[in-house]
Amino acid sequence: MLISAILLAGLISSILLIHDVYAANFQFDLSPLFNADVAVNRTGGVTDSINDGIDGDGRVYFTQTAVEEICTSDPNPNGLPDNGLIAGNTRHPSVQLGVKNTDDGDNAFQGQGNASTSAIDVPDDNYSYIHIFAISTNGNTPVTLTFTYTDASSVTTSALTIQDWFNDPAETDDEYFLINGLDRTGSSASGCENVNDPAIFGARFQPDVSKTLANFTVNYDTTGTGGGSFVLFSRDRPNDNSRTGNKCRG
Numbered sequence: 001m002l003i004s005a006i007l008l009a010g011l012i013s014s015i016l017l018i019h020d021v022y023a024a025n026f027q028f029d030l031s032p033l034f035n036a037d038v039a040v041n042r043t044g045g046v047t048d049s050i051n052d053g054i055d056g057d058g059r060v061y062f063t064q065t066a067v068e069e070i071c072t073s074d075p076n077p078n079g080l081p082d083n084g085l086i087a088g089n090t091r092h093p094s095v096q097l098g099v100k101n102t103d104d105g106d107n108a109f110q111g112q113g114n115a116s117t118s119a120i121d122v123p124d125d126n127y128s129y130i131h132i133f134a135i136s137t138n139g140n141t142p143v144t145l146t147f148t149y150t151d152a153s154s155v156t157t158s159a160l161t162i163q164d165w166f167n168d169p170a171e172t173d174d175e176y177f178l179i180n181g182l183d184r185t186g187s188s189a190s191g192c193e194n195v196n197d198p199a200i201f202g203a204r205f206q207p208d209v210s211k212t213l214a215n216f217t218v219n220y221d222t223t224g225t226g227g228g229s230f231v232l233f234s235r236d237r238p239n240d241n242s243r244t245g246n247k248c249r250g
Helices: 064-070
Strands: 002-006 016-018 021-027 060-062 108-111 114-116 120-136 141-149 154-156 160-162 175-179 200-205 213-221 230-233
Touching: 060 064, 120 141, 120 160, 160 200
Parallel strands: 002 021, 002 120
Antiparallel strands: 016 021, 108 230, 114 213, 120 200, 120 213, 120 230, 141 154, 141 160, 141 213, 175 200
């Protein structure tokens, strides 16, 4: 079986035709890695102002409700979707983020320095692609994945670039926008920055499809960002419908 998986930042219900096999898309639960709240949300007229700044000045994203209700002078407010769901396109299936307007808790992984996440366990299977969704701040961050297979072998990929959240690079199938043109706010929801620019990026990595993948780590190096961060976005804890899609044997 071939499986195309989007790490996430989530992934669901799309079909990719790979080697004449329709491959299911799975979204991995990364909530055990969550250590940061990177978006201001507002529920019932109450603003969640306790957030974890992701650049050198403590800025974060808005949810759509928060930016509309807080930035009333902004004629075109742009926040992350209240439900965290981003529709699929030709480069990625639909993606469920951990950011939600109704949730005041942590919703992403934030790291600095030259480091790695803990191992991310996946259902043992043969995967065609792993996509991650992330940003860098105060500059770009090179990222690799280390794939560990059930035969105990491991391989680290070549690096892809996670762009600064204000950059607008040309897209490829391996490096693309998940969402773009957002606004942002300062520390503790202070101020409205109607900049229509911050993004979240997708990066596609390819494991050895002939081997059964057991887990992988995300390796990042922010030492060139001048105090910036690497932020990995992920879905929240899965429900009964957390693994959906279409699959059949070729």
